Amino acid sequence: MSQKSTASESKHLKRFYYTIDTAVDKPFNWKQTVRLFKYMKPYAKTLLPAAIIAMLISTAVRLIVPIIIGRYTIDKALANQDVNLLIQFVILIGFLYVFNYVANTLRIRWVNQLGQNVIYDLRDGLFAHVQRLSHRFFDSRSAGSILVRILNDVNSLQELFTNGIINLLTDVITLLGIVIIMFMLSPKLALAVMIILPIMFFISTKLRKNIRRSWQQVRIQQSRLNSHLNESIQGIRITQSFSQEKENTEFFNGVNTDNYEKWRIATKKSAMFRPLVEMCNAIGTAILISYGAYLILNNPYVTTGIFVSFAFYLGMFWDPISRLGQSYNQLLMAMSSSERIFEFLDERPNVKEKSNAISFEDMKGNIEFDHVKFSYDDDRVALHEISLEMKQGQTVALVGHTGSGKSTIANLISRFYDPTEGAVKIDGIDLRDVTLDSLRQNISVVLQDTFIFSGTIMDNIRFGRPNATDEEVMEAAKVVGADDFIRRLADGYETEVEERGNILSVGERQLLSFARALLANPKIIILDEATASIDTETEQKIQKALKRLLQGRTSILIAHRLSTIREADHIIVLENGHILEQGNHDELMSGKGEYYHLVKAQFQMLGA
Numbered sequence: 001m002s003q004k005s006t007a008s009e010s011k012h013l014k015r016f017y018y019t020i021d022t023a024v025d026k027p028f029n030w031k032q033t034v035r036l037f038k039y040m041k042p043y044a045k046t047l048l049p050a051a052i053i054a055m056l057i058s059t060a061v062r063l064i065v066p067i068i069i070g071r072y073t074i075d076k077a078l079a080n081q082d083v084n085l086l087i088q089f090v091i092l093i094g095f096l097y098v099f100n101y102v103a104n105t106l107r108i109r110w111v112n113q114l115g116q117n118v119i120y121d122l123r124d125g126l127f128a129h130v131q132r133l134s135h136r137f138f139d140s141r142s143a144g145s146i147l148v149r150i151l152n153d154v155n156s157l158q159e160l161f162t163n164g165i166i167n168l169l170t171d172v173i174t175l176l177g178i179v180i181i182m183f184m185l186s187p188k189l190a191l192a193v194m195i196i197l198p199i200m201f202f203i204s205t206k207l208r209k210n211i212r213r214s215w216q217q218v219r220i221q222q223s224r225l226n227s228h229l230n231e232s233i234q235g236i237r238i239t240q241s242f243s244q245e246k247e248n249t250e251f252f253n254g255v256n257t258d259n260y261e262k263w264r265i266a267t268k269k270s271a272m273f274r275p276l277v278e279m280c281n282a283i284g285t286a287i288l289i290s291y292g293a294y295l296i297l298n299n300p301y302v303t304t305g306i307f308v309s310f311a312f313y314l315g316m317f318w319d320p321i322s323r324l325g326q327s328y329n330q331l332l333m334a335m336s337s338s339e340r341i342f343e344f345l346d347e348r349p350n351v352k353e354k355s356n357a358i359s360f361e362d363m364k365g366n367i368e369f370d371h372v373k374f375s376y377d378d379d380r381v382a383l384h385e386i387s388l389e390m391k392q393g394q395t396v397a398l399v400g401h402t403g404s405g406k407s408t409i410a411n412l413i414s415r416f417y418d419p420t421e422g423a424v425k426i427d428g429i430d431l432r433d434v435t436l437d438s439l440r441q442n443i444s445v446v447l448q449d450t451f452i453f454s455g456t457i458m459d460n461i462r463f464g465r466p467n468a469t470d471e472e473v474m475e476a477a478k479v480v481g482a483d484d485f486i487r488r489l490a491d492g493y494e495t496e497v498e499e500r501g502n503i504l505s506v507g508e509r510q511l512l513s514f515a516r517a518l519l520a521n522p523k524i525i526i527l528d529e530a531t532a533s534i535d536t537e538t539e540q541k542i543q544k545a546l547k548r549l550l551q552g553r554t555s556i557l558i559a560h561r562l563s564t565i566r567e568a569d570h571i572i573v574l575e576n577g578h579i580l581e582q583g584n585h586d587e588l589m590s591g592k593g594e595y596y597h598l599v600k601a602q603f604q605m606l607g608a
């Protein structure tokens with residue numbers, strides 16, 4: 001390791017602090033465990049019983065073999081020098097081991113399959129659920145924290161379902177079996193070798209807990225390392241343009257050092273565990289040999305066979321004990337993860353669909369805001385008592401300063417949020433009474449920051465209407481003037497674009513989203529600052545296309561650039577969530593109000 005610096009004191013680290021980092025030790029929670037185990041229900045008649053039966057068979061075989069060796073092979077066959085009987089027992093033991101091998105192989109296969117199936121279902125369900133959640137949910141969480149939950153928390157349950165549960169069952173049954181058999185063979189010897197039990201429990205619970213906490217610290221550091229890496233790569237262009245590489249590297253060095261330190265502590269503690277278990281094992285064996293030998297000499301009921309069986313059982317005893325602590329810890333860790341997963345699963349969309357919601361069959365596109373009040377949070381009102389109408393086929397422009405509420409109006413039309421008071425209606429129907437699908441299928445939103453998904457250009461345009469033919473996709477691209485630049489790309493429409501479309505210019509991305517919106521053929525179209533990144537020349541080129549795009553639809557234009565909206569049928573000027581004035585361009589200009597001043601200021605700026 002080269003030069004080190006520590007970031008643990010740095011307040012910047014808060015940026016990479018996710019809730020997964022907290023709640024290290026959750027108490028055992030029965031209700032949650034039952035809920036978690038319900039995920040095994042679909043396999044309750046197939047994989048689960050099969051795995052349990054295989055486990056029971058293999059455990060029973062392992063418990064029987066030492067008795068056959070001690071009580072029968074040694075005490076009966078060897079003691080009586082009966083070679084025939086000896087051969088029979090050896091064959092029986094060989095057969096049992098083969099049987100055990102088969103049962104064990106099947107158990108491992110079925111348990112893994114069961115675990116993978118459960119994790120698959122859980123991850124699928126969680127993703128589907130999160131996709132349906134409302135904008136409000138995403139407003140209050142970072143993408144990183146949602147990602148961590150879907151990936152890490154589900155992964156931490158994987159170990160529990162693939163091995164943990166069955167191991168726990170196996171260990172409990174094995175231990176009970178060994179204790180019962182040992183007491184049946186010789187209660188005195190059984191008691192003697194179990195003197196070591198409390199020390200063993202101490203090691204497997206207290207020490208393990210300590211070790212587990214250390215590994216948890218390692219995981220926390222790794223999650224921070226990952227988050228920082230993720231952010232660094234995403235923001236590399238900004239980092240370089242502000243010449244922040246050195247600072248960023250130093251910061252990374254700090255996080256990396258912390259990670260290294262935590263890992264060093266954890267491995268140091270872990271290294272103590274195995275030798276301690278082995279020492280207990282040795283003490284147990286010493287007791288067995290000395291006290292066992294004494295009993296053989298002085299107690300006619302204790303035979304050499306019993307002594308040998310004990311030696312076998314003792315060898316099998318420590319592993320389950322040390323693993324039990326581990327399994328319990330695993331269960332507690334799974335408890336924290338499942339609590340966080342259930343918290344997401346219990347999250348209900350704020351925007352709810354009524355059970356008797358109706359479907360928009362043939363939307364016209366008449367929009368009405370009826371005394372709408374709306375707040376994103378308790379302290380600030382984004383819209384105050386807004387009443388407005390946007391008629392079918394009209395192009396309505398929303399104008400106003402930053403933060404005046406333009407995008408909020410658009411958000412309410414798509415029903416990403418519900419109004420706090422009043423109602424938003426389309427064709428006279430309250431949006432809360434219609435299905436979300438039928439509403440959103442009739443609305444296309446084009447944002448300034450167009451989202452391009454990884455895939456081909458063709459796929460990205462087709463996102464607007466998945467069943468559109470290639471020809472329809474190309475036609476839409478032609479209409480909005482995107483066809484030219486697409487054909488110039490290496491593979492034309494089949495060019496692969498990476499996530500967020502880094503190989504395309506901002507203007508090109510916007511043309512793609514125009515084509516996407518046109519293909520969807522919506523009744524209502526919302527262009528939120530959609531022409532802001534297009535240069536004046538391109539803008540002129542697409543003005544005609546834009547007209548085609550808006551034709552016959554109710555269109556809401558949100559733009560700071562007033563030249564794009566002067567031709568709108570109706571202009572609404574907003575300020576601090578209120579409607580200040582409305583009318584068409586000429587009316588508002590002659591009114592010499594806020595709109596007039598905005599236009600004047602913008603022309604002056606352009607002139608300058």
Ligand SMILES: Nc1ncnc2c1ncn2[C@@H]1O[C@H](COP(=O)(O)OP(=O)(O)OP(=O)(O)O)[C@@H](O)[C@H]1O
Nearest residue numbers: 139376377382400401402403404405406407408409
């Ligand atoms: N998701 C959100 N959570 C909380 N407050 C929000 C959220 N989105 C917007 N706001 C707040 O609501 C108010 C209206 O925002 P809105 O985005 O509608 O403004 P805008 O007129 O579209 O602004 P701009 O022209 O900058 O896009 C602002 O005060 C803003 O800070």
